[in-house]
Amino acid sequence: MNSPHAASLRDAALVAGIAGILAFPFVGLLLTTEGTAPTLSTRFPEFAGAVVVIFFGRLGISAARRGHGLLPLVLGLAMAAGGAFSLVVEATGLGASGTAIWHAFVPGTFLSTVACAGGIAIAGLAGRNYLMQGRQPAERTPLPMGQLLLWLGIALAGFAILLPLLPGVDRRLIDVATLVLTYVMLGWGLNIVVGLAGLLDLGYVAFYAVGAYSYALLSVTFGWSFWVCLPVAGALAALFGILLGFPVLRLRGDYLAIVTLGFGEMIRIILLNWYDFTNGPDGITNIGRPSFFGLPFASKPEQGTESFHTFFGVAYDPVHRLIFMYYLILALAFVTNAFTLRIRRLPIGRAWEALREDEIACRSLGVNPRNTKLSAFAIGAMFAGFAGSFFATRQGFVSPESFTFIESAILVAIVVLGGMGSQIGVAVAAIILVGLPEYFRELQEYRMLAFGMGMVLIMLWRPGGLLTHREPTIRTRPAPA
Amino acid sequence: MNDESGRDSGRIRIRVMDYFAQQFINGVSLGAIYGLIAIGYTMVYGIIGMINFAHGEIYMIGAFIALMAVVAFGISEGGLVVLALLSALLVSMALTSLYGWVLERVAYRPLRGTQRLAALISAIGMSIALQNYVQLTQGARVKTLPPIIRGGFEFQFGNTEFIVRLSTLQILIVVVTLALMAIFALLIAKTALGRAQRACQQDQSMAALLGVNVDRTISLTFVMGAALASVAGLMVTLYYGVIDFFVGFIAGVKAFTAAVLGGIGSIPGAMLGGLLIGLTEAMWSGYFSIEYKDVATFSILVIVLIFLPTGILGTPEVEKV
Numbered sequence: 001m002n003s004p005h006a007a008s009l010r011d012a013a014l015v016a017g018i019a020g021i022l023a024f025p026f027v028g029l030l031l032t033t034e035g036t037a038p039t040l041s042t043r044f045p046e047f048a049g050a051v052v053v054i055f056f057g058r059l060g061i062s063a064a065r066r067g068h069g070l071l072p073l074v075l076g077l078a079m080a081a082g083g084a085f086s087l088v089v090e091a092t093g094l095g096a097s098g099t100a101i102w103h104a105f106v107p108g109t110f111l112s113t114v115a116c117a118g119g120i121a122i123a124g125l126a127g128r129n130y131l132m133q134g135r136q137p138a139e140r141t142p143l144p145m146g147q148l149l150l151w152l153g154i155a156l157a158g159f160a161i162l163l164p165l166l167p168g169v170d171r172r173l174i175d176v177a178t179l180v181l182t183y184v185m186l187g188w189g190l191n192i193v194v195g196l197a198g199l200l201d202l203g204y205v206a207f208y209a210v211g212a213y214s215y216a217l218l219s220v221t222f223g224w225s226f227w228v229c230l231p232v233a234g235a236l237a238a239l240f241g242i243l244l245g246f247p248v249l250r251l252r253g254d255y256l257a258i259v260t261l262g263f264g265e266m267i268r269i270i271l272l273n274w275y276d277f278t279n280g281p282d283g284i285t286n287i288g289r290p291s292f293f294g295l296p297f298a299s300k301p302e303q304g305t306e307s308f309h310t311f312f313g314v315a316y317d318p319v320h321r322l323i324f325m326y327y328l329i330l331a332l333a334f335v336t337n338a339f340t341l342r343i344r345r346l347p348i349g350r351a352w353e354a355l356r357e358d359e360i361a362c363r364s365l366g367v368n369p370r371n372t373k374l375s376a377f378a379i380g381a382m383f384a385g386f387a388g389s390f391f392a393t394r395q396g397f398v399s400p401e402s403f404t405f406i407e408s409a410i411l412v413a414i415v416v417l418g419g420m421g422s423q424i425g426v427a428v429a430a431i432i433l434v435g436l437p438e439y440f441r442e443l444q445e446y447r448m449l450a451f452g453m454g455m456v457l458i459m460l461w462r463p464g465g466l467l468t469h470r471e472p473t474i475r476t477r478p479a480p481a
Numbered sequence: 482m483n484d485e486s487g488r489d490s491g492r493i494r495i496r497v498m499d500y501f502a503q504q505f506i507n508g509v510s511l512g513a514i515y516g517l518i519a520i521g522y523t524m525v526y527g528i529i530g531m532i533n534f535a536h537g538e539i540y541m542i543g544a545f546i547a548l549m550a551v552v553a554f555g556i557s558e559g560g561l562v563v564l565a566l567l568s569a570l571l572v573s574m575a576l577t578s579l580y581g582w583v584l585e586r587v588a589y590r591p592l593r594g595t596q597r598l599a600a601l602i603s604a605i606g607m608s609i610a611l612q613n614y615v616q617l618t619q620g621a622r623v624k625t626l627p628p629i630i631r632g633g634f635e636f637q638f639g640n641t642e643f644i645v646r647l648s649t650l651q652i653l654i655v656v657v658t659l660a661l662m663a664i665f666a667l668l669i670a671k672t673a674l675g676r677a678q679r680a681c682q683q684d685q686s687m688a689a690l691l692g693v694n695v696d697r698t699i700s701l702t703f704v705m706g707a708a709l710a711s712v713a714g715l716m717v718t719l720y721y722g723v724i725d726f727f728v729g730f731i732a733g734v735k736a737f738t739a740a741v742l743g744g745i746g747s748i749p750g751a752m753l754g755g756l757l758i759g760l761t762e763a764m765w766s767g768y769f770s771i772e773y774k775d776v777a778t779f780s781i782l783v784i785v786l787i788f789l790p791t792g793i794l795g796t797p798e799v800e801k802v
Contacts, residue, residue: 022579025546026618033624038552200598247787254532254745255786257601258737262779265734273772405730409605416602449613455606456588463595 005071008062016055023050046111053079053115060122064129072126079119086112113446153424160330164323171319178326178394180435182387185333187414187426189383192340194412195420196349197376198356199249200257203264204411206244207237207381209271209403211388213278216398219288226290226393230386237385238378245377249370264408271400283399289321290328290393297321325394332390336383337423343379352376410434413455419465428466432458502636502645504767505760510651510720512759513658517713518736519743519751520665521581521706527682527746528702529593534604535584536710537733538611542580543711544724545615547573548626551718562629566715573711581707582700590696608730616726623725626718654716661709662752669748674701682746731775735762738782744795753793757781 028047029040056079064072160181164174186208193201214233218224224232248259271278278284289297295308297320308324309316343349351372355362359369392398414433418425433454437447458466518540525533550569588607592600633648669675677698680688689695717732718724735758743754758778765777785792 018579018583021576022583025549025576026615029549031545031549031552031619031624033626034622038548038624038626040549040552200601248783251786251790254526254530255741255790257532258734258741259779259783259786261734262738262782266776266779269773269776273770406609409609413602413605416598420596420598446613446617449610449617452606452608452610452613456603456610459599459603459606460588460591463592463599 012055012059015058019054020051057118064125072122076119076123080116083112083116174322176438181329183430183434184427185387188336189380190411191415193380194415197352201260202257203260205403205407206264206267207384208388210237210240211385212392212398215389215392216284216287233389234382234385238382241378241381245374249373268400285397287392287396504763508760508763510654512756513654514713515736515739515758516752516755517709519739519755521710522737523740523751524702531600535607537729538608539707540710540714541729543577544714544718546576547715548718574708577711578704578708581703585703623723626722744792747794750794
């Protein structure tokens with residue numbers, strides 16, 4: 001065996017060994033403490049399967065990285081085949097009903113899926129190497145990114161507008177799309193704070209919660225309609241943004257991050273425990289649904305009133321309301337986007353970006369850092385408040401469950417993965433981080449594991465975010481052709 | 482009549498003192514644990530300036546491994562308890578340190594030198610992934626451990642019914658924490674590794690030019706932090722007897738709060754911050770409401786940061802243009 005292959009083997013063995021040591025207590029053992037005495041049971045087949053998959057995966061990846069074609073191709077295909085085989089065995093029940101020896105070789109759905117997907121990825125890498133062999137890599141011409149992104153944005157917006165009318169679009173897809181758009185809007189709102197003003201806010205979900213609870217309480221207590229509550233909820237969230245921002249905005253980046261995180265948790269704890277006001281963990285139910293210019297989406301309108309379907313003379317269909325919700329959040333998101341794009345050209349928007357780049361220079365030039373930061377914080381919070389009332393009206397139910405730290409983390413991840421300040425990047429990142437996992441709910445146990453690992457992998461792959469290109473706000477000379 | 486009420490108020494005062502003493506004892510033991518976790522945050526922040534968001538999860542993993550080791554070594558109330566606990570501690574420290582090392586190697590090192598937020602996002606991703614990894618492999622239900630170390634001292638002041646309890650375990654927690662603190666202070670002040678760490682903290686490229694292996698120093702910092710977190714994990718498991726996959730998050734946030742409170746980058750500061758957070762939590766739970774103890778903790782953080790932006794023992798930062 002020649003030396004590069006020996007080195008690959010050694011490397012793969014080392015990685016598999018370390019992974020084996022790490023995984024042993026969690027994968028190889030199972031701790032049960034129910035019953036009289038705590039016991040440890042072993043799960044060696046799963047453990048061995050995991051180590052073997054890691055060994056061959058690592059071997060394949062390192063060989064593919066070194067530009068080999070054949071070895072990783074064979075390895076990848078074998079892994080994919082093995083994974084698929086054990087998935088089939090499991091799905092058809094051969095593993096359970098057959099002899100015990102079968103069962104020992106079926107390492108579980110998750111591992112099989114990982115082996116299958118990893119094998120395909122390695123084979124793909126290897127295939128590319130194979131095709132590229134003996135060919136010079138094509139000279140890359142720099143693409144006109146600004147133009148390209150503009151067209152991508154227009155295409156995405158057009159697609160979003162037409163989505164409910166496309167054939168083959170079902171309720172589930174519209175539901176997922178509505179959810180994704182909520183996150184797009186929240187991401188754009190947070191982008192003002194993190195991307196433009198450079199303030200790391202890990203408690204953005206607090207303002208979302210304020211918006212949702214404002215609408216929920218106003219609607220349930222006073223029976224106010226959605227359209228009246230929307231500005232009120234936004235204003236209340238902005239007020240909370242100012243209240244929180246006032247004392248803490250002079251803190252430096254990471255301190256600000258942890259204080260905002262603490263604030264987000266505080267709001268959640270208060271919502272959870274202030275039973276008289278928020279109904280605690282039970283949440284608020286029967287929140288009013290929005291109407292279409294005064295026409296409710298009810299199957300049986302109250303006596304003497306008209307509902308959407310009677311007014312337009314169409315048959316009642318619950319999907320009408322879903323589509324209306326979809327367009328509502330789409331409109332709100334577009335408003336957020338348009339606002340952000342316009343305000344970047346105003347003095348205040350330029351002050352935000354300048355502050356992000358250099359606070360001391362800003363102060364010397366007469367920009368008031370506190371007021372500038374406060375305005376970014378308040379406006380970002382306002383959009384979260386709008387999105388919050390939309391969330392409340394869409395669900396018809398709010399509880400503190402929906403406003404945990406993980407939501408804030410997802411939002412910051414969307415902004416950073418999107419490339420900090422890039423509006424289209426935020427939309428793309430929201431589709432990847434929220435839409436994809438939502439659409440694959442079947443794998444829900446593994447969803448969050450894959451989500452966390454995906455965050456790490458995307459960051460490692462593109463540390464600057466998915467779309468790092470950002471049009472300069474001001475050009476001192478005309479754009480290069 | 483007058484005499485009677487005087488005696489009553491005296492009794493109440495003694496009871497107040499007793500209750501305070503009890504909460505103080507609880508707060509100090511809790512604070513010692515927070516302090517141990519906080520050291521991991523503060524060392525990492527000091528050396529590479531990032532919030533190691535997954536440190537809480539490292540602590541959770543340490544607690545799980547410690548609990549498994551305790552169960553594996555079959556602890557009964559026999560004479561070998563100390564030996565078994567010590568071996569559980571060593572196993573847990575070794576494995577958790579490896580987790581810390583791999584975490585840095587896989588998720589943070591490739592991102593060093595890129596934008597600052599990238600590492601934080603990677604850390605948040607790691608935190609989510611580790612939490613779900615443990616939940617998937619070990620189940621979502623809490624794991625319990627019956628008390629192993631029993632006994633302690635009871636104090637009774639005056640002729641009140643209220644008894645102040647100081648358990649052996651609480652003494653053990655404080656003693657172990659103090660011993661580890663002393664060892665670490667020596668390590669940082671006297672050894673070559675400590676010198677390298679302090680050098681990297683001041684100026685990484687200069688340290689590298691002078692022959693300090695920066696990568697190795699940073700790796701060892703993570704290893705040390707993880708080892709301390711696993712000690713905290715074992716002690717929490719023994720103290721409360723209940724852990725689950727989610728314990729890392731809230732403990733991590735509080736420990737980070739402690740690190741910031743004490744002045745990030747300063748190890749005695751982390752300990753002091755931990756004690757203050759532990760005491761705040763115990764006192765608030767004892768005198769006000771247990772539901773809002775976390776709100777109290779975060780409020781303290783906000784107040785301290787407004788009036789002492791660099792924490793209690795932190796060095797003020799000089800802004801340079």
